[in-house]
Amino acid sequence: MLFKRLIIFISILGFPLLAISQEETLSRLDEIIEEIASATDSELDYTTLFDALEKYWYDPIDLNQATETQLKELLFLNEFQIYSIIKYKKKYGNFMSIYELQFVDGIDLLTLKRILPFVTVGDVRTTETLDLKKALFYGKNVTFLRYQQTLQQKTGYIPIPDSILAINPDKSRYLGSPYKLYFRHSFQFKNRLLFGITAEKDDGEQFFKGAQKYGFDFYSAHLQVNDLWKFKKIIVGDYLAQFGQGLTLWSGLSFGKTSSLSGVMKKARGINKYSSVNETSFFRGQAATISLGKFNFTEFISFKNIDGFLNVSDTTDSDLMEEQYITSFLETGYHRTPSEIKKRKTISEFVTGFNANYTLNKLKLGATGVYYNYSIPVGSRTEPYRFFDFTGSLNSNFGVDYIYTQNKLILFGETSLSQNLGWASLNGALIDFVPEFKMSLVHRYYRPDYQNMYANPFSEGNKANNESGLFIGAEIFPRKYWKIETFFDSWNYPWLRYGVNSPSTGNDMLVQVSYFPKRNLDMYFRYRNKTKQKNNTEITTGIRPLIDYSTTRYRYHLNYVVNKNLTLKSRVEVSNYRIDERDDWGFMIYQDFQYKLEKLPLTFTARIAVFEIDTYDAAIYAYEPDVLYGFSVPAYYGQGIRNVLVVKYTASRNLDFWFRISNTYFNDRDYISSGLDKINGRNKTDVKLQLRYKF
Numbered sequence: 001m002l003f004k005r006l007i008i009f010i011s012i013l014g015f016p017l018l019a020i021s022q023e024e025t026l027s028r029l030d031e032i033i034e035e036i037a038s039a040t041d042s043e044l045d046y047t048t049l050f051d052a053l054e055k056y057w058y059d060p061i062d063l064n065q066a067t068e069t070q071l072k073e074l075l076f077l078n079e080f081q082i083y084s085i086i087k088y089k090k091k092y093g094n095f096m097s098i099y100e101l102q103f104v105d106g107i108d109l110l111t112l113k114r115i116l117p118f119v120t121v122g123d124v125r126t127t128e129t130l131d132l133k134k135a136l137f138y139g140k141n142v143t144f145l146r147y148q149q150t151l152q153q154k155t156g157y158i159p160i161p162d163s164i165l166a167i168n169p170d171k172s173r174y175l176g177s178p179y180k181l182y183f184r185h186s187f188q189f190k191n192r193l194l195f196g197i198t199a200e201k202d203d204g205e206q207f208f209k210g211a212q213k214y215g216f217d218f219y220s221a222h223l224q225v226n227d228l229w230k231f232k233k234i235i236v237g238d239y240l241a242q243f244g245q246g247l248t249l250w251s252g253l254s255f256g257k258t259s260s261l262s263g264v265m266k267k268a269r270g271i272n273k274y275s276s277v278n279e280t281s282f283f284r285g286q287a288a289t290i291s292l293g294k295f296n297f298t299e300f301i302s303f304k305n306i307d308g309f310l311n312v313s314d315t316t317d318s319d320l321m322e323e324q325y326i327t328s329f330l331e332t333g334y335h336r337t338p339s340e341i342k343k344r345k346t347i348s349e350f351v352t353g354f355n356a357n358y359t360l361n362k363l364k365l366g367a368t369g370v371y372y373n374y375s376i377p378v379g380s381r382t383e384p385y386r387f388f389d390f391t392g393s394l395n396s397n398f399g400v401d402y403i404y405t406q407n408k409l410i411l412f413g414e415t416s417l418s419q420n421l422g423w424a425s426l427n428g429a430l431i432d433f434v435p436e437f438k439m440s441l442v443h444r445y446y447r448p449d450y451q452n453m454y455a456n457p458f459s460e461g462n463k464a465n466n467e468s469g470l471f472i473g474a475e476i477f478p479r480k481y482w483k484i485e486t487f488f489d490s491w492n493y494p495w496l497r498y499g500v501n502s503p504s505t506g507n508d509m510l511v512q513v514s515y516f517p518k519r520n521l522d523m524y525f526r527y528r529n530k531t532k533q534k535n536n537t538e539i540t541t542g543i544r545p546l547i548d549y550s551t552t553r554y555r556y557h558l559n560y561v562v563n564k565n566l567t568l569k570s571r572v573e574v575s576n577y578r579i580d581e582r583d584d585w586g587f588m589i590y591q592d593f594q595y596k597l598e599k600l601p602l603t604f605t606a607r608i609a610v611f612e613i614d615t616y617d618a619a620i621y622a623y624e625p626d627v628l629y630g631f632s633v634p635a636y637y638g639q640g641i642r643n644v645l646v647v648k649y650t651a652s653r654n655l656d657f658w659f660r661i662s663n664t665y666f667n668d669r670d671y672i673s674s675g676l677d678k679i680n681g682r683n684k685t686d687v688k689l690q691l692r693y694k695f
Contacts, residue, residue, distance in 0.1 A: 047276040047629055052269075053118070058140070059190055060120040063101075064094040069232075072267035076114050079265050079403075079410050080106045080432050095121045105435060108477065110516060130192050130228055139189035141695050144629060146182035148688040149203065154178065156204060156336070156676030174204035174336040174676060181207070181216065184629070186275065194224040200277040204336030204676075211341045218333065220282070222273040232289040232296065238274040238282050241300055241454075242266075243355045245414040245426050247464055248368040248399030250456035251281050257458075257508065260485060261475050264440045264458065265412050265430060270298055270355070279333035280306060283351060298355040305345035307331070311379065325379030337676075348375035351454075364403040368416075371396045372453055385496035388422070388465065390451040395419050397452050408432035414457075416464075422449035424464055426457055428471075435477070440487075442471040448495035460506065466495045483514040504533040504546055520561035528553045538580070549579035551618070567594040577618040586613030588620045588636050601650035606643070613637040627658035627690040639668040640682075654695055660688040 052073050061070050063085070071082045084105045089095065098119050101107050107115070156174040165172045180203040186196040199216035206212040222237035240252040245266050252274070257263065270289055274282040283302035290297050307330035326347060335344050353370035377393040399416030413427035428442035442458055448466040455464035458471070469491025476484040489508040496502065508530045516522035531550040539545065555573040562568060569592035577584040590609035596602070605625040613619060619637040625646045626632050636642070644662040651657065663685045666672065672679040 047631070050629060050631075051275055052272075055188070055191065056118040059188070060118055062122045063098065063119050064089070064121060066119075069269065072269060074115060074118055075267065076111065076260070078106075078261045079267070079405075079412075079430055080261075080408075080438065081111060082267075083405055083410065097121060106432065106438075108483070109481075110483070110514070110522070113519075130225070132193075135189035135193045139187050139193065142184075142186050143693045144182065144184040144690065146627065146630065146688060146690040147179060148182075148630075148686065149179040150679075151685040151687060152679045152681060152683060154673075154676065155678040155680075170337045170339045171676070175210055175338070175341075176201075176204050176206040176212070176336060178203050182277070183216070184275070192226050194226075194273055195222065196273065196275050197221040198275055198277060202334055202336070204334070211335060211344065217335055218277060218279050220274060220277070222275065224273045230290050230292065232291045233271055233287070234289075235271055235273060235287045236285075238284050239287050239300075240269075240272050240274050240282055241287065241298075241353075241355075242268045242270065242272075243298075243368045244268055244366055244399060244401030244416075245412065246457040247401075247414045247416040247424050247426055247455055248397050248452070249353065249355075249370050249454055251283060251454050252276075252278075252456075253281075254456040257460075257471070257487065257489065257510075261430065261438060261440050261473055264442055264471070264473060265410070265428060266458070270296075271300060277333075280329070280331045294359045296355075296357050300351075300353060302349070302351040304349055306347050306349050307333075307343050307345060308347040308376075309343060310346055310376065325377050326374065327379055327381075346376075349373075362405045366401045367399070368401070369396070369398045370454070385498055385500070388449040388451070388495065390453070395451060395453065397455075416450070416452070416455075418449075418451040420449060420451060422447050422451055422465070424450040424452075424455075424457070428458075437477075438475040440471070440473040444469055460489065460491050460508065461493070461497070466493050466497065468492055468494060481515060481517045483516070485512045485514070486510060499534050500546065501535055501544055502546060506530070506532040521559070523556070523558040526553070526555040526557075536580075547580060549577070552576040552578075553620070565596045565598060568592065569594075571622070573620050573622070575613065575618045575620050577615065579617075584614040584618040586618035586620050586637070587611065588613070588622065590622065590642075592625065594625075603648040603650075605646040605648075607645075609636070609642040609644075610640075611636040611642070612639045624662070625660075627660050627688055628656075628692065630660070630688060630690065632662075638666050640664055640666040654693060656692040658688070658690040658692075660686075660690075662686050 088104045157178045181201040183199040198220045200218045201216045205217045220238045225234045242250045271287040284304040285302040287300035309327040350373040355368045357366035372395045374393045380391045396419045401414035404411040410430040415425040417423045424446040426444040431439045446465045446467045450465040471489040473487035492505040510528040512526040514524040529552045533546040535544040536547040553575045558570040560568045572589045575586035588611040592607045594605045616637045619635040624632040642664045646660045649657045666682045
């Protein structure tokens with residue numbers, strides 16, 4: 001007890017250093033998401049990730065009752081930090097203050113800044129019985145409405161004669177209106193009862209007419225109950241399922257390679273509600289997890305219709321309809337033209353499976369099985385690189401995973417088998433040598449014939465097959481206020497790939513040096529180089545030899561909280577793309593300003609960006625300021641200026657409004673984009689209006 005009192009005393013003395021306003025730390029949610037966005041070249045929907053963090057923003061995790069599963073939902077924590085928090089509580093007893101976290105092994109200052117708003121300390125108590133009447137009365141309701149549109153007219157919305165439309169309807173115009181709509185309502189009572197419904201209409205889609213006679217093009221709903229008797233979770237509706245290291249089953253968003261060790265080892269969250277608008281990467285049906293001491297069992301069933309390309313049959317004989325097959329799945333979610341609408345919900349997908357895991361002291365073992373059935377078989381393809389692709393209507397996967405923790409060593413891995421006996425395996429280690437030096441190792445071997453429809457493991461190619469590689473990462477604190485993060489990843493593809501007509505190799509290296517001398521000031525410099533291989537397109541006949549190409553990026557980033565009202569973010573980034581004698585360069589610099597008025601409930605966030613980038617191969621991606629639950633990670637390329645302004649107005653404690661306008665001016669072209677998205681002119685301006693009502 002004397003030791004605990006001493007800790008509290010020291011914590012209070014250090015309080016001014018560690019105290020962080022909620023507004024300041026909430027903005028760091030964007031930084032976490034940007035870290036994930038920087039590892040991918042595509043614009044993803046990060047709603048599910050943001051939702052998981054925001055849940056504990058308003059209902060913080062009690063450190064004295066925190067489970068490993070709850071701590072894993074704070075995705076910026078790595079396995080060492082989660083293990084250290086649990087170990088600290090076992091060794092010294094319950095936390096008396098959240099500021100004790102600064103004494104937990106592995107919790108550095110940057111992590112401490114991030115975690116404080118998401119945790120609290122309360123008295124240990126037994127789980128309350130879920131009172132439905134109390135939950136409905138005291139639960140929190142939040143409703144979102146969003147409207148967005150490009151102000152310039154695109155080719156797809158220009159009026160045209162019916163005669164031209166009849167000749168080529170897919171290339172003439174979009175059937176719907178140019179605006180995009182988003183609706184979301186969520187209900188939450190603590191972390192016990194959660195309900196939500198989400199709806200979206202993309203730009204170009206019809207609304208309450210034509211193919212979308214029920215209004216929105218996409219609807220999603222869920223009901224989740226936690227900690228009810230022996231059931232940890234019960235979900236009806238749309239949900240995600242994430243187990244092991246993602247080799248057997250992992251739906252939804254996943255970390256890629258980042259500068260942080262937290263992304264190397266996946267933190268499986270089991271089953272969880274789905275509230276995003278991606279129209280493919282989720283399950284629809286029922287799922288439940290039952291807990292019997294150290295043993296947990298999860299079952300799930302899903303049935304939904306998905307988009308796909310089907311071969312065109314020359315016959316009208318209904319007896320021959322079984323000859324139809326799937327040529328590919330459509331994952332864009334767009335239904336704007338007759339051909340896109342024709343592919344809408346053409347395939348029925350049935351998925352069922354289970355996960356069982358058992359914890360024995362320092363060892364956690366798991367097993368996952370999943371079975372798929374499609375209403376129409378997937379057809380074989382003639383391209384050599386697709387020789388090992390899944391064909392048929394039925395597929396199944398079974399995998400086993402493990403996590404072993406021994407002091408400062410964590411071993412983890414998963415091995416999975418597909419129905420055709422193709423297999424894949426991933427094994428890794430996290431080593432905490434001393435507080436100033438940590439390492440990670442990941443080896444993966446994914447055979448070309450391993451087939452899985454919902455795998456999302458650690459990989460370079462974003463797939464769970466045809467890859468073998470070794471990743472080595474390190475995190476070093478050379479001195480106070482300094483942090484070095486680095487990794488080197490080398491891999492090979494034993495079989496062909498699209499645009500690569502023979503086995504190929506590649507490597508990826510990153511070094512990031514961070515400096516955070518003050519609570520309100522931090523910065524980092526990043527160097528990253530990635531080298532891969534593809535066909536030499538200069539040779540048009542005979543066997544095409546492979547040629548190396550590389551992308552190198554240099555980045556300097558600065559965050560400075562001037563005072564409680566003004567925050568500045570600055571970035572300079574240079575990219576270089578090299579292949580043969582080509583040498584393309586890119587340069588981008590931006591300045592962000594966030595200012596909160598003292599006497600009025602207004603917050604202004606703005607960005608001014610200037611870029612000059614030779615080609616799309618040297619494009620630079622940067623996460624932008626946006627409305628809440630709106631995410632933008634555009635690719636900067638060409639020559640121009642981009643400006644973004646976001647205004648937030650808090651009308652009352654229950655009502656918020658957002659307005660966002662962004663404009664890109666290109667000085668190297670007379671039109672933007674192509675096809676039905678073509679804009680005649682050098683400007684592209686997008687606006688968003690959003691309302692949030694809480695009650």
